[in-house]
Amino acid sequence: HPGQVTSLSQVSDRLKNSRMFHSMCAGVIPSWLGGSLLRMGPGQFEVGGEPFNHLFDGQALIHKFDLKNGQVTYYRRFIRTDAYVRAMTENRVVITEFGTAAYPDPCKNIFSRFFTYFKGIEVTDNCLVNIYPIGEDFYAVTETNYITKVDPDSLETLKKVDLCKYLSVNGVTAHPHTEADGTVYNIGNCFGKNMSLAYNIVKIPPAQGDESEPLEKSKVVVQIPSSERLKPSYVHSFGMTDNYFVFVEQPVKINLLKFLSAWSIRGASYMDCFESNYSMGTWFHLATKDPAAYMSSHKFRASAFNLFHHINSYEDQGFIVVDLCTWKGHDFVYNYLYLANVKEEWEEVKKAATRAPQPEVRRYVLPLDIHREEQGKNLVSLSYTTATAVLHSDGTIWLEPEVLFSGPRQAFEFPQINYSQRRGKEYSFAYGLGLNHFIPDKIVKLNVQTKETWVWQEEDCYPSEPLFVPTPGATEEDDGVLLSIVVKPGAERPGFLLVLDAMKLTELSRAEVNTIIPVTLHGVYKP
Ligand SMILES: CCC[C@@H](CCO)COc1cccc([C@H](O)CCN)c1
Ligand SMILES: [Fe+2]
Numbered sequence: 103h104p105g106q107v108t109s110l111s112q113v114s115d116r117l118k119n120s121r122m123f124h125s126m127c128a129g130v131i132p133s134w135l136g137g138s139l140l141r142m143g144p145g146q147f148e149v150g151g152e153p154f155n156h157l158f159d160g161q162a163l164i165h166k167f168d169l170k171n172g173q174v175t176y177y178r179r180f181i182r183t184d185a186y187v188r189a190m191t192e193n194r195v196v197i198t199e200f201g202t203a204a205y206p207d208p209c210k211n212i213f214s215r216f217f218t219y220f221k222g223i224e225v226t227d228n229c230l231v232n233i234y235p236i237g238e239d240f241y242a243v244t245e246t247n248y249i250t251k252v253d254p255d256s257l258e259t260l261k262k263v264d265l266c267k268y269l270s271v272n273g274v275t276a277h278p279h280t281e282a283d284g285t286v287y288n289i290g291n292c293f294g295k296n297m298s299l300a301y302n303i304v305k306i307p308p309a310q311g312d313e314s315e316p317l318e319k320s321k322v323v324v325q326i327p328s329s330e331r332l333k334p335s336y337v338h339s340f341g342m343t344d345n346y347f348v349f350v351e352q353p354v355k356i357n358l359l360k361f362l363s364a365w366s367i368r369g370a371s372y373m374d375c376f377e378s379n380y381s382m383g384t385w386f387h388l389a390t391k392d393p394a395a396y397m398s399s400h401k402f403r404a405s406a407f408n409l410f411h412h413i414n415s416y417e418d419q420g421f422i423v424v425d426l427c428t429w430k431g432h433d434f435v436y437n438y439l440y441l442a443n444v445k446e447e448w449e450e451v452k453k454a455a456t457r458a459p460q461p462e463v464r465r466y467v468l469p470l471d472i473h474r475e476e477q478g479k480n481l482v483s484l485s486y487t488t489a490t491a492v493l494h495s496d497g498t499i500w501l502e503p504e505v506l507f508s509g510p511r512q513a514f515e516f517p518q519i520n521y522s523q524r525r526g527k528e529y530s531f532a533y534g535l536g537l538n539h540f541i542p543d544k545i546v547k548l549n550v551q552t553k554e555t556w557v558w559q560e561e562d563c564y565p566s567e568p569l570f571v572p573t574p575g576a577t578e579e580d581d582g583v584l585l586s587i588v589v590k591p592g593a594e595r596p597g598f599l600l601v602l603d604a605m606k607l608t609e610l611s612r613a614e615v616n617t618i619i620p621v622t623l624h625g626v627y628k629p
Contacts, residue, residue: 120166120179120257121617129611131172131601132583134574139167139585139599140254141566141625142242144230145180147441150193156201156373157439157621161186162230162242162250164257165587165622167599167613174599174613181242181250182259185228197226201440203369223365227262232276232624236286237309237316240628245290245338246273254628268317270294271302276624277339277411279525284308286316289340289349292325293358299328301337303347303389323394326351326387332358336376336434341415341424342391343526348415348424348468351385353378353406353432378432384409386468386501388422402468402491404501406432408459413517413550416528421484422468425506425532425550427515431459438540452511455539461513463532463548464503465489472499486551506550513537514546516567516624520579523572531580533568533604542566542621545586545600547607556607558600564589566622570604580604585627587619588612 144160147153154160162181167174180186185197198204206215227248233240240254241263251260265271271290278288286306293299306320326349328334333355341348354376361375368374386402389395408429415424429435438458443451467489469481474497480490481499489504507514516535519525530551536544536559544559545568558565565586572582584602595614603610 117177117256120177123176123615123617125174125176125599125613125615126595127172127174127611127613129601129609131169131174131611131613132573133172135169135571135583135601136171137169137627137629138254139165139169139569139587139625139627140233140240141165141587141622142230142233143566143620143622145178145620146186149189149195152195153441154195154199154202155371155440155442156199156436157441157444158230158244158436159199159202159228159441160230160620161189162228162244163620164233164242164252165619165625166254166257167585167587176597176599176613176615176617176619177257178619179257181229181252183227183229183248183250184224184262185226197228198223198365198371199226199228201371201373203365203371205369230623232626234278234280234286234626235284236306237284243276245276247271263317265290265317268320269302269304269322271304271322274304275337275339279340279342282522287323287342287347289337289347291334291337291356292322293334293362299331299334299358300325301328301334301349301351302326303340303349303394305394324389324396326389326396327398329382329385330355330379333377333379334358338410339412341412341422343415343417343422345391345417346415346422347389347391347394348412348422349387349389350409350412350424350426351387352409353380353382353384354408354434355379373436376434376436378434380406380432382406386424386466388468388470399497400468400470400472401498402501403498404466404503406430407462407464408432408435410435411515411517413463413532414519414525414529416526418484418528420470421482422470423484423487423528424466424468426464426466427513427517427534428462428464429459429513430462433459435459444540451541452539455511458511458540460511461508461515461537462505463507463514465506465550466501466503467491468501469499506553507548507555511539513540514548518568518570518584520570520572520582524579529579531604533570533584535565535567535586545584545602545607547580547604558602558607558609560588560590562590562592564591565600567624568602569625569627571627578605583610587622589619589621591618
């Protein structure tokens with residue numbers, strides 16, 4: 103049990119089940135940088151000759167870079183999810199993944215296969231998206247109701263947990279918010295019994311210091327109604343300030359009739375259950391945090407965009423400032439992330455990206471005080487932003503954003519900030535992965551107040567999400583380093599951990615390993 107104090111030798115020999123790579127360090131790693139970078143991503147892209155179709159189907163691989171006294175060691179291991187273990191055992195895709203349908207067991211006879219048609223699908227536990235702490239434990243996650251407890255030192259898989267045992271949600275996002283005391287908030291779809299459709303914000307208390315399981319004490323703190331009864335929006339992340347929750351309801355919908363019906367008849371996957379709503383635009387919802395209450399009178403509306411990653415939100419003089427990585431339009435961006443598209447020649451990749459929604463970093467400002475007599479005039483009185491909010495006669499408030507960053511098929515995505523110091527508060531700096539026609543080819547720093555940008559880029563190098571680690575004792579918001587796993591195909595040592603100075607985006611060090619490191623999506627730095 104993780105509660106047992108395992109000696110380093112015990113951890114190290116348990117790590118023997120992971121693949122280990124020593125690194126060659128160029129440059130100098132700050133001596134204070136002494137923890138582990140933990141990241142999740144897809145690691146196996148086919149089983150028994152059957153390919154996975156989508157970026158989010160590959161079997162979950164956990165990556166760990168141990169940093170100690172300037173030395174770096176890289177480990178990785180497949181998570182022993184049910185999806186992975188059963189695929190390896192049967193040498194075929196057994197569990198349906200995000201964009202790949204599993205086929206009925208060919209060894210079963212016609213009758214048992216007939217009855218599997220009418221059983222609900224087995225929801226995947228393929229936790230390839232993120233890893234984060236709940237209490238003293240670490241969980242690798244996707245966005246379904248299954249999360250997987252892992253040992254962050256030995257990378258062993260400890261336990262599959264079904265959130266439905268503790269909460270009425272069908273899943274939660276891979277982007278929780280964590281407070282300084284360890285309290286975890288998250289949001290998830292609730293398809294409910296009588297289709298009482300909603301988005302539930304859940305709260306998991308911090309570790310109690312005893313052996314109790316924080317999840318036992320988790321609860322739904324507020325319900326946000328769905329704009330459309332049988333079609334809840336896909337939710338990937340949410341905003342949280344000191345006193346408010348921000349939920350952006352995007353026009354990418356889950357068709358419940360498809361999602362909750364028998365899939366095997368159609369060889370359906372999760373991607374087949376999405377559809378665009380062409381008339382609602384995008385809705386913003388607010389809820390107070392403590393006491394937790396939905397603010398039903400604040401009906402914010404904006405033009406249609408896809409949203410995956412909130413950057414940060416904060417309160418200022420009676421307004422909520424909401425910074426987002428948006429993709430303009432209602433066509434689902436995930437339609438452009440099938441592996442076939444990504445493997446294409448550069449010309450093909452560029453052509454596909456031309457038709458996709460266009461990325462844009464945007465600032466929306468939501469007024470908290472809305473007086474009916476002020477119809478038709480801009481309610482935003484913050485001096486430093488051009489974002490507007492206009493009350494309409496039907497009681498809705500129309501939002502227009504300030505654009506913080508925009509470039510033709512140039513996305514500032516996988517955003518990160520100095521989270522421990524600035525989450526939910528006024529801030530200046532965001533760090534992101536630059537996607538060039540969906541290809542990750544640079545790391546970008548953005549000053550969200552001045553729109554000034556800094557870039558790290560190198561020929562034939564493909565970085566991943568840059569995680570910010572503050573210098574111990576620092577007071578400056580950008581006093582720290584960025585950690586990013588970079589792939590340099592064709593190089594003698596084709597993978598490296600890049601350590602950048604977060605102030606100037608200059609390279610402090612790179613720890614090179616002689617192995618390719620498959621794409622990683624999200625992760626955490628464990629001091
Ligand atoms: C119809 C979509 C259902 C929602 C869950 C609803 O609560 C998403 O479900 C999955 C299933 C498999 C992999 C994923 C990935 O996390 C996506 C990319 N982050 C999401
Ligand atoms: Fe994400």
